[in-house]
Each structure stands twice: as structure tokens, then as C-alpha cells.
Amino acid sequence: MNCEAIHCLETETVRFAIYPDGFDGPRIMAHIADDALRTLFGASNDEISLLDACEAHFDVIEPKALERYSASPRSAVTLAIGDFSQAIPLAELACT
Numbered sequence: 001m002n003c004e005a006i007h008c009l010e011t012e013t014v015r016f017a018i019y020p021d022g023f024d025g026p027r028i029m030a031h032i033a034d035d036a037l038r039t040l041f042g043a044s045n046d047e048i049s050l051l052d053a054c055e056a057h058f059d060v061i062e063p064k065a066l067e068r069y070s071a072s073p074r075s076a077v078t079l080a081i082g083d084f085s086q087a088i089p090l091a092e093l094a095c096t
Contacts (some may be wrong), residue, residue, distance in 0.1 A: 003055040003062075006048040007034075014054045015077065018065045020036055030065040030077035060084065 006017040011024045020028060034050055037043040039080035043053035054061060064084065 004056045007049055007050055009047075009049055013033040014050050016054060016058075016061070016065070018062060018069065018077070020066055028069055028077065030069065030079070032061055032065075034080070035093040036079060036081045036084065039081055 005014050007013075008015050008031070012032065012034045014034065014037060015031050016028055018028050018030050019025055032042075032054060033047075037050050037053045038045065041053040041057045043049045050079055060078065064079055065077050068075075068079065068083070
């Protein structure tokens, strides 16, 4: 799936689109914290690196966002480091 994302400097997040019902359904905006992208996915502090990390790891990020949205569709979806503790092995975290 494509990663439609922009960096939001004021909130220190990357905003991206998810499609819970496929592309024919609603487009939901979700966020992932910059520090999660840096700590877990190796991004540096610049906008391009943050967007690249989101896109490169969208196969891990998107399911977490969809899970969060499904659990509470009326709440904002903002992912942080703790949301990925089960998705990424601890040994891999130590390498980033």
C-alpha cells in the first residue's frame, strides 16, 4: 500500500492516511510521533528522513494505526513508541 504522508512540524508527528475499508471507503488521518520514527525506525531529525522512515516501515505502522482506529473509531489515531513494543523484537530496537 502507498504511504500518503506529510510532516507536521508543530506537532512533531508524521500524518498519514489509512483506509480501514479499502480505497473505496473513508480516508482516515493518523499520526506517528517523530521520536517513534527516530527511535524505532532509524530516522534522523530532518523531514525527508522522517517521511522516508514512515514509508519504508509502513508495513508495520499501518496495521497498528488500523488496529487503533478499529478499537476507537471516534478517537484520534496517534502512534508512539509504546505502540510498537510487540511489533518489533527488542534485539532489533537495540540496533537502531
